[in-house]
Amino acid sequence: MSDHVAPTRLYYAIFAALMILTAVTVTVAFRDLGLLNTWVAMTIAVAKATLVVLYFMHVRWSGRLVPILLAAGLLWLVLLIALTMSDYASREWMAAPTRLG
Amino acid sequence: MRAQPGPRMADTRQVLWHHFQSLEHQKETSALGMWIFLVTEILFFGGMFVCYVVYRTAYPDAWLSGSATLDVRLGAINTAVLIGSSLTMALAVHAAQAGQRRLLVAMLLLTMALGGVFLGIKGVEYHHKWVESLIPGPGFDFHGHGAGVTGVQLFFALYFALTGMHALHLVIGMGLMANLVRQGTAGRFDAAYYTPVEMVGLYWHFVDIVWIFLFPLLYLLGRH
Numbered sequence: 274m275s276d277h278v279a280p281t282r283l284y285y286a287i288f289a290a291l292m293i294l295t296a297v298t299v300t301v302a303f304r305d306l307g308l309l310n311t312w313v314a315m316t317i318a319v320a321k322a323t324l325v326v327l328y329f330m331h332v333r334w335s336g337r338l339v340p341i342l343l344a345a346g347l348l349w350l351v352l353l354i355a356l357t358m359s360d361y362a363s364r365e366w367m368a369a370p371t372r373l374g
Numbered sequence: 375m376r377a378q379p380g381p382r383m384a385d386t387r388q389v390l391w392h393h394f395q396s397l398e399h400q401k402e403t404s405a406l407g408m409w410i411f412l413v414t415e416i417l418f419f420g421g422m423f424v425c426y427v428v429y430r431t432a433y434p435d436a437w438l439s440g441s442a443t444l445d446v447r448l449g450a451i452n453t454a455v456l457i458g459s460s461l462t463m464a465l466a467v468h469a470a471q472a473g474q475r476r477l478l479v480a481m482l483l484l485t486m487a488l489g490g491v492f493l494g495i496k497g498v499e500y501h502h503k504w505v506e507s508l509i510p511g512p513g514f515d516f517h518g519h520g521a522g523v524t525g526v527q528l529f530f531a532l533y534f535a536l537t538g539m540h541a542l543h544l545v546i547g548m549g550l551m552a553n554l555v556r557q558g559t560a561g562r563f564d565a566a567y568y569t570p571v572e573m574v575g576l577y578w579h580f581v582d583i584v585w586i587f588l589f590p591l592l593y594l595l596g597r598h
Contacts, residue, residue, distance in 0.1 A: 278471045288461040295453050295589075299446065302594035310598060314590035322583045329464045329579045331572075336402070339409050346413030350420045357424050361431065 277334035287328045294321050389567040401569050408573045412580050419584055422536050426591065429528045436525025439516075440533070441596030443508060445499060449593035452495050453585065459488035460582040467575045470558075470568035478571065479558045482551050485578065489548045496541055503530070510534070536588055543581045550574045 298317040302310065327333040332340060394400035430437045466481035507515035510531040516523050554571055557563065563571055 278468065281465060281468055284461055284464045284468065287464075288457060291457045291460075292454060295450065295457065298590055298594065299450050302446075302590070302597040305598035311595065314594055318587050318590055321586045325460060325579050325583050325586070329460050329582075330576055335405070338402075338406060342406070342409050342413055346416045350416055350423075353417070353420050354424055354427060358427060358431070361428060 277331065279328070279331075279334075283328065287324050290324060291321055294324075397566065401572075404569050404573060405576070408576050412576065415580060419536075419539070422532065422539070423587075423591075426532050426536070429525070429532065433522070433525030433528060436522060437529055438596040440526045440529030441592060441594070443503075443506070444533075444593045445502070446593050446597060448495055448499055449589055452492050453589045455488050455492045455495070456582050456585050459485045459492070460579050462488065463575050463578045467568070467572050470563050470571045471565060473565035475558060475561060475563065478563065478568075479555055482555050482558065482571075486548050486551050486555075489544050489551075493541060493544060496537065500534075533592055536592070540581065540584050540588060543584070547574065547578050547581055550577065 294317050298314055301313050301317075304310075306313065326343070332343070390397055390400060394403065462481050462485040466478055466485060469475075469477035469481055503509060507513055508530055510527045514523070514527050514530070516526045551574060554563075554574055557570070
């Protein structure tokens with residue numbers, strides 16, 4: 274998008290951060306934290322994805338259009354998951370009506 | 375059509391399509407189009423991720439047993455390989471920006487090689503699953519503790535759908551890169567025009583991000 278040229282050492286630093294986060298997520302996965310395990314793993318994955326998007330994909334230096342587009346896409350992803358799961362979670366709250374009226 | 379297609383030189387007159395005002399305008403349009411495509415890709419994989427969440431909620435024990443059969447070491451190595459390939463891809467774009475053509479081609483080839491290593495390791499893992507009769511279907515045979523066969527089979531159906539679709543994306547990315555290598559060797563890219571390199575880079579990083587989520591969701595959940 275932009276013609277910003279980042280110094281290569283920035284890319285090496287991002288690579289190092291991604292590798293460290295990978296090591297952390299593997300280490301944490303071997304400890305039993307109950308429900309927290311999934312949340313920690315997903316938080317680290319989101320952090321890694323953010324680093325890739327911002328620096329490797331240059332969104333950090335792009336205009337506003339790309340972040341808006343990305344936010345729109347993620348909004349639909351969240352809707353897809355949240356509405357589907359709220360349906361599954363709430364299906365048995367009430368007995369299903371056997372017939373209309 | 376391009377105003378004057380020139381295979382060797384890539385100055386402003388020759389690479390700027392007539393319906394754009396400037397190279398910057400043309401490049402922003404390309405990037406926006408690529409990002410729109412990537413957003414549709416997010417939702418394409420999103421459908422499978424929803425499937426994963428629904429069945430993981432329905433069969434939590436089967437998900438743990440299924441995940442425990444995967445080789446976390448190979449999965450972690452592949453994560454490192456793919457992150458490494460994202461680094462070399464970023465360096466390829468950087469080389470293009472700096473007009474270093476030989477370095478550009480070298481980095482593209484290195485990225486393709488790392489993609490090949492990833493697919494090789496993935497092939498080894500698929501082979502293990504084949505030998506262990508863990509391919510969903512009539513021959514599926516799982517002797518686990520507690521978890522029902524139906525749920526474990528669903529886990530493996532999603533494992534193969536997600537990783538298979540991801541691998542297909544890698545193969546497509548490597549094909550695109552082979553084309554970039556051909557054009558780069560012919561001197562089609564320089565500091566003024568390298569948009570195709572950048573677009574393929576965006577695609578490649580997206581494929582990396584998909585794996586960043588697949589690795590914990592498939593390999594790590596049943597470890598503790």
